[in-house]
Amino acid sequence: MTVISVDLSNRPYDIHVRAGLLADIGSVLAPYARDSRLLVITDENVAQAVLPKFEAALRSAGLSSAQFILPAGETGKSWAQLEQLTDWLLEQHVERSDHIIALGGGVVGDITGFAAHIIKRGCAFVQIPTTLLAQVDSSVGGKTAINSAAGKNLVGAFHQPSLVLIDPELLSTLPTRQLAAGFAEVVKYGLIDDAPFFDFCADNLDSFFAGSPDIRAQAIIRSVQSKARIVAADETERTGTRALLNLGHTFGHALEADTGFSDRLFHGEAVAAGMALAFRYSVRMGFCPAEDAERVTELLKQAGLPTSLSEAGVSAEGAALVDYMRHDKKMSAGTLPFLLARGIGQTFLSNDVALDDVAAFLDSEV
Ligand SMILES: NC(=O)c1ccc[n+]([C@@H]2O[C@H](COP(=O)([O-])OP(=O)(O)OC[C@H]3O[C@@H](n4cnc5c(N)ncnc54)[C@H](O)[C@@H]3O)[C@@H](O)[C@H]2O)c1
Ligand SMILES: O=C(O)C(=O)C[C@@H](O)[C@H](O)[C@H](O)COP(=O)(O)O
Ligand SMILES: [Zn+2]
Numbered sequence: 001m002t003v004i005s006v007d008l009s010n011r012p013y014d015i016h017v018r019a020g021l022l023a024d025i026g027s028v029l030a031p032y033a034r035d036s037r038l039l040v041i042t043d044e045n046v047a048q049a050v051l052p053k054f055e056a057a058l059r060s061a062g063l064s065s066a067q068f069i070l071p072a073g074e075t076g077k078s079w080a081q082l083e084q085l086t087d088w089l090l091e092q093h094v095e096r097s098d099h100i101i102a103l104g105g106g107v108v109g110d111i112t113g114f115a116a117h118i119i120k121r122g123c124a125f126v127q128i129p130t131t132l133l134a135q136v137d138s139s140v141g142g143k144t145a146i147n148s149a150a151g152k153n154l155v156g157a158f159h160q161p162s163l164v165l166i167d168p169e170l171l172s173t174l175p176t177r178q179l180a181a182g183f184a185e186v187v188k189y190g191l192i193d194d195a196p197f198f199d200f201c202a203d204n205l206d207s208f209f210a211g212s213p214d215i216r217a218q219a220i221i222r223s224v225q226s227k228a229r230i231v232a233a234d235e236t237e238r239t240g241t242r243a244l245l246n247l248g249h250t251f252g253h254a255l256e257a258d259t260g261f262s263d264r265l266f267h268g269e270a271v272a273a274g275m276a277l278a279f280r281y282s283v284r285m286g287f288c289p290a291e292d293a294e295r296v297t298e299l300l301k302q303a304g305l306p307t308s309l310s311e312a313g314v315s316a317e318g319a320a321l322v323d324y325m326r327h328d329k330k331m332s333a334g335t336l337p338f339l340l341a342r343g344i345g346q347t348f349l350s351n352d353v354a355l356d357d358v359a360a361f362l363d364s365e366v
Contacts, residue, residue, distance in 0.1 A: 007232040021167035026061025032099040041112040042103040043070040049173040074261040105131035106138035113144030117159035132182025136223035141231040151327040152253040181268025189226040195345030248274030254324035272305035273312040282340040318362030
């Protein structure tokens with residue numbers, strides 16, 4: 001087993017990564033149960049694909065669970081679902097000292113973490129991520145949120161999990177399109193500050209998608225190590241370091257909004273198109289060699305991901321997309337800091353981007 005620590009001074013926690021971990025999860029979770037019982041939040045697909053094995057593992061350790069099952073997909077991250085979820089937790093007489101279990105993808109993890117943050121003014125939670133995206137990104141770092149009418153993740157809180165348990169074997173039931181969406185956030189770590197990891201992703205793409213346990217484990221561990229390092233350096237995105245994890249997201253969240261936060265464009269797919277756009281915009285600004293932007297687009301395309309507005313199914317005008325960006329949480333005193341790149345592995349935050357120019361760039365892309 002690989003254990004990665006998130007070294008936060010006042011609330012450090014561990015991430016366990018091991019193929020086959022699910023079978024032993026009962027004994028790992030036993031210390032987090034009250035009266036041998038756990039409160040588990042999941043979604044309808046995970047309830048089919050993973051929950052039976054999860055419950056069997058709990059039973060073998062003498063534990064039982066009560067479950068709240070969200071609808072699958074981004075609609076699960078809504079005010080309506082948050083209300084139902086918090087009502088259910090109260091019906092279950094959740095206590096502040098309880099650890100709520102998030103068993104699922106980023107949607108389950110984000111809303112469970114937010115519910116845990118607000119219920120009885122805060123209780124603990126454990127992340128058991130079941131998608132690639134959640135294993136490499138959303139389960140680590142404590143960003144929790146729901147979406148609102150104005151945009152993505154606009155209502156939320158920083159609330160760190162107590163423990164993250166990653167079993168790469170859970171990806172065996174994940175549809176290929178979801179695997180590719182998660183792969184975009186894996187590639188992101190290479191693009192931020194780890195060019196050799198970008199090369200690893202390119203060199204091992206076929207093995208990764210073919211299901212090589214070794215390559216998948218390496219990709220997950222390296223991603224989680226990057227995320228843990230960045231989060232520990234800037235837990236609440238105050239210094240600019242954590243903002244690096246937002247590469248591709250200012251464009252991506254606008255694309256998700258334009259496609260209605262729906263299965264027309266998954267989050268990871270929007271991030272892929274957003275990263276390709278961020279690299280091309282960096283070329284336009286004179287920061288990045290065109291060749292690097294082309295390599296980024298090529299790798300994402302090979303993974304089956306969208307790399308342009310049209311491939312993302314977006315036909316909106318640049319000005320309309322920029323209007324979504326005005327809700328970006330990085331916006332400060334009328335300026336939107338933008339993640340740009342000087343090349344692969346050389347992402348930086350720029351305060352010199354004019355939104356009118358971004359709109360013109362987007363119009364030139366169509
Ligand atoms: N908090 C963060 O730091 C952070 C980071 C990245 C993304 N996010 C958020 O995460 C969300 C996207 O997460 P996601 O891509 O995991 O989407 P998701 O949670 O919607 O899961 C994708 C799909 O896979 C299904 N699924 C999950 N596990 C499965 C399994 N093992 N086998 C079969 N099907 C399975 C789900 O039911 C769903 O239909 C977005 O809302 C995004 O904003 C948050
Ligand atoms: O953990 C972070 O910080 C990230 O930015 C990770 C992103 O992949 C993730 O999608 C995050 O939810 C986006 O953050 P937001 O603050 O733009 O909502
Ligand atoms: Zn993301």
